Amino acid sequence: MRWTSTVCLVAYLSTPALAQERPILVSPEVRADRTVVFRLWAPQGTDVQLSGSWMGPQPPAPLTKGTNGVWSVTVGPLPPNIYSYAFLVDGVRAGDPSCRCSYTSASLFAESMFTIRSEPPLSWELQNRPLGTLHHERFFSARQQRMRRFVVYTPPGYEPSADREYPLLVLLPGTPGDERDWTSGGGFADVMFDNLIADGRMVPMVVVMHASDVLDPPDERRGDENLRALETVLVNELIPLVRQRYRVSTDPKLAAIAGLSLGGSSVCP
Numbered sequence: 091m092r093w094t095s096t097v098c099l100v101a102y103l104s105t106p107a108l109a110q111e112r113p114i115l116v117s118p119e120v121r122a123d124r125t126v127v128f129r130l131w132a133p134q135g136t137d138v139q140l141s142g143s144w145m146g147p148q149p150p151a152p153l154t155k156g157t158n159g160v161w162s163v164t165v166g167p168l169p170p171n172i173y174s175y176a177f178l179v180d181g182v183r184a185g186d187p188s189c190r191c192s193y194t195s196a197s198l199f200a201e202s203m204f205t206i207r208s209e210p211p212l213s214w215e216l217q218n219r220p221l222g223t224l225h226h227e228r229f230f231s232a233r234q235q236r237m238r239r240f241v242v243y244t245p246p247g248y249e250p251s252a253d254r255e256y257p258l259l260v261l262l263p264g265t266p267g268d269e270r271d272w273t274s275g276g277g278f279a280d281v282m283f284d285n286l287i288a289d290g291r292m293v294p295m296v297v298v299m300h301a302s303d304v305l306d307p308p309d310e311r312r313g314d315e316n317l318r319a320l321e322t323v324l325v326n327e328l329i330p331l332v333r334q335r336y337r338v339s340t341d342p343k344l345a346a347i348a349g350l351s352l353g354g355s356s357v358c359p
Contacts, residue, residue, distance in 0.1 A: 113160060114139040117188040120205045124167035126204065128175070129188065133159030135179050140267040142175040144168055150178055167327050170276065171209035176200045178194070208215060211285075214278045220246035224273055226281055233322055234304065240328060241269045242336060243280050245287055245294035255337050257295040260324065264351030268301040296338045302349060 117129040128140055130153065138161040139150035173239035179185050179285060185192030185200035192202040211217050227244040245256070261279065263271035272279035279297070286292035304319045324347075339345070 108296060113158060115160065115188040118191075118202075120204060123167070124206050125164055126166050126168065126206075127162060127164045128153070128177075128186070128348075129160055129162045130179070130186070131158075131179050131188075132179055135161065137178075137180050138174060139178040140165070141183075143173050143177060144171075152313070153177075170206045170207050170212060172203065172205050172214060174203050176201050213285045213289075213291075214282045215285075216281055217282045217285055217288075222246050222280060222287075223248065224283055227335070228273055229327065231323060231327055233237050233319075233327065237302075238300070238323070238328075239269055240298060240300040241273060242332065243273075243283055243299070244298040244336065245296070246284065247294070248296075252338070255339040257293060257346070258329075258332070258338040259295050259297045259345075260329070260347040261297050261299050262298070262302045262347070262349030264349075265303050268303075271300045272299050291300070296336050298328070298332050299323070302351075 113131055114131045115131060115358065117127070119127040119129075128284045130138055132138055136157070138153040138155070140163055141150045142152060142165070144165075145151070151163050151165060153163040155161050175186070177186065183200060186202040189202060189204075190206060192200060205215065207215055216317060222243050222245045224242065226239070227242055228237055230236070231238045248256070251289070261272055263269070279299075283297065285294060287294050299324075302316075302320060304323050
């Protein structure tokens with residue numbers, strides 16, 4: 091039902107209304123005073139609202155419709171941070187079609203993203219620093235009899251042929267997210283790693299990102315069962331494979347695990 095609604099909304103927003111030509115919009119427009127303007131062309135829409143991560147328990151903000159079928163609203167000023175948002179068009183949720191900043195949040199629903207920059211830049215902001223590398227990997231899980239995917243961050247200066255071994259961090263997302271959550275869409279983990287390493291605030295390390303859900307399909311009511319299954323996949327399959335493919339230390343003191351929500355539960359089950 092969710093996908094049907096999304097497809098219908100795309101068609102709804104794309105259908106010409108009275109031969110109107112779709113305008114080129116700037117949205118979101120982040121202004122120097124840290125206010126943000128959101129715009130959406132929906133000439134057939136009757137009610138358009140904005141839902142944003144900065145709103146907390148507040149209700150969505152209504153947009154005002156212009157004569158050209160463009161709805162708009164201005165919010166802020168907002169403090170420096172990373173923010174996500176979505177439009178509600180006649181009750182149907184959608185990302186912003188005017189920006190290349192949309193993604194699927196937690197593998198469930200469409201959202202878009204923008205940042206309010208700080209001066210000096212904060213650790214999650216893009217800076218001219220040496221860059222690490224993201225590796226998109228996969229392996230066949232014997233326990234689950236299926237292919238699984240994971241993402242590996244290697245720090246600047248990492249060379250596969252060198253002798254240096256690196257600490258290992260396993261970084262897990264929440265549910266029902268996946269291995270991409272930390273580095274695509276709403277995540278800037280790789281950017282933060284680059285900045286922290288350049289500032290000497292983080293030891294260069296190899297970071298492995300893997301989904302916290304291993305049951306198929308995911309079910310929060312089976313949390314304990316999921317954590318037991320996840321432990322088997324991580325300890326018996328993923329980490330040994332990472333140690334084969336990457337130069338990480340086998341010293342237990344140089345390994346750690348962290349996560350968000352369900353991923354955090356895996357740290358202290």
